[in-house]
Amino acid sequence: MTIVNFTPWTALFGGMLIGTGALLLLLAGGRIAGISGIVAGIGSQPDRGWRIAFVVGLILMPFILFGFDWVSAPSLERFSAPRLVLAGLLVGIGSRLGNGCTSGHGICGMGRLSWRSVVATLIFMAAGIMTVTLFGVGV
Template structure:
């Protein structure tokens, strides 16, 4: 059995993070009439005609952890293990998947499901099923 990395379950921090993500999705929808899908926002920041709000949103995504580190006195210790080339391949597969699926986990999972979108439900079920399958296969094949 491969070694497992212990994780700390943080229900209050997780709840607060979920509330903030939901609040940001509502704010983007009510103020701009747009879906808070990170891939779409990021792509539009590079090429879209309405770049200003997108650049501000991405800037907030990047600034928030830095601000939290200042307030909290540093980043929590995290260990990222693994094979960097496989991580790069995984990232490319996620990018291809978001293009084929017309959105990412934030767009489909947070915003699409809230709008009762059938397409988002299909996307979420698909990527959650394959995530679970991947973890199962890797944990039982000695890969992780």
């Protein structure tokens, strides 16, 4: 496996933006920026306004960034639509089984020194590494 587009400075900047956003949501609203929990609460929680705004921002920003050619990403054209849908469903199932997702456990939970989140993050990272190794997706 080779890394085709290793960009440490943009990755660092992006990570800092995500961390800052998660911290601001925690400090200003007392909320954890776990995407699966935010999305799951849209239909059942009385505080759905901020949840909807958060998800709309997550969906809208890539269209703005890619639309103005401010960022680029590798093409997904070599993957079939059913394969991408299956991958998304498996991620969703995994986040429900793990009671959280990469943002909730990997960013917010580990940032709060939660052992449960450390274990969950180690498990989903190991599962991702094994998947890429077994199926050669990253090659």
